[in-house]
Amino acid sequence: MSLPWNDRRGGWPAALRRASVLAAASLVLAGPAGAGSWELRVCADSDGLPFSNSAGEGFDNRIAAILAEELDADLTWVWLSDTRGRIRQRMIQAGECDMIMGVIDGQPGYLTSHAYYRTGYVFLYPQDAPFRVASLDDPALRDLTIGVSGDSTRMVPPSLALANRGILTNQIHFSHKPIDGAPFPPVLEALEKGEVDLAIVWGPVAGAYAAQKGGLTLAPVTPEIDMPFIPMVASIAIGFRPEDEGLRDDVDRALAQSWDRTRAVLRDANVPLTDLPRPQAAPAEAMAPGAERGG
Known part of the structure; x- marks a missing residue:
């Protein structure tokens, strides 16, 4: 051992x-x-x-x-x-x-x-919403108020990808950190209050929120890699x-x-997962009793 x-x-x-x-x-x-x-x-x-x-x-x-x-x-x-x-x-x-x-x-x-x-950004919106969104290229995004969890001075990847498509003025940026002891970041409070139509949130946070609140559609942001190289995962x-x-x-x-x-x-934990290969266990290094590895 x-x-x-x-x-x-x-x-x-x-x-x-x-x-x-x-x-x-x-x-x-x-x-x-x-x-x-x-x-x-x-x-x-x-x-x-x-x-x-x-x-x-x-x-x-x-x-x-x-x-x-x-x-x-x-x-x-x-x-x-x-x-x-x-x-x-x-x-x-x-x-x-x-x-x-x-x-x-x-x-x-x-x-x-x-x-x-392995996870990524997701679209999050009410299940009874009159729209469906699963891609950055969905035309519906041009007519929605989009809440983005991230710093507006340094755009997160989905925000940058939308801006590259000319979808900029209908984005609202929120801090990614909860405020005043709230359990979730403010973009999710804005979604609950109807201040935004759709939120784009990092997967584990969105998954936890969706599991707690219910009644929400959670869809991975696609494409996973937006050209030339803007990763969503x-x-x-x-x-x-x-x-x-x-x-x-x-x-x-x-x-x-x-x-x-x-x-x-x-x-x-309701973490949205994408495909990831199972690691292969390598054999433990043989060591003489009492020996130490270099650190």
Whole structure:
């Protein structure tokens, strides 16, 4: 069996890592979630449903717990109050956590696992609406008020694709983050109030909202890749420090072994999924008793 990663991965000495955690105002450490033979520390948003929260209710919480079980690890959460990309990268580079859920497959600054799901933007609108939309090329979009979850100063891919089609003035842009403790981003509140006819939202968020509210049509935005290259989908992986190849390989094996269980978690969370090949479990590296991998 692989050695515990707080022993074999190198990086900061444990005392310095603990001091850094205590000094970082953006962190709260949760206690262990199991009784494994080593500690696996995972960075996550403490208030980021449907992905994660401090109560362990998100689908990333549940998938990380499955992987920790497969790895015989004691799961510890490192909660981030700010989950912007640079903050997340600094925390994992500094050794405050061993891995982080929900990064883009191949994202710069990380070594990434095999993708554990693939999803994309979706159209979301009432089932009793007098229109049907399943493509960026549907003529109905020209006559609808379209709510887009994203920054109007840096268009998200569907917004940019619509603008390239001359559909711009009927787009309304909303923050992608919930406001004042609301459970969902403001574009979905606008949809519920009838302030927009249709919303374009990232799949897992739209799926969670549709499951809770009911009475909504959820259709993947197509084409998946709008020419010349505007992707509407992404493969989502687990991020590690670039030098932590051994841990990445262990997690890839755990993903392969638990694939059906993680699919069930994603389906239960109503995450809109696109095709993704099942990972092939590579054989574990043979190690002499007591040996350590380089980290």
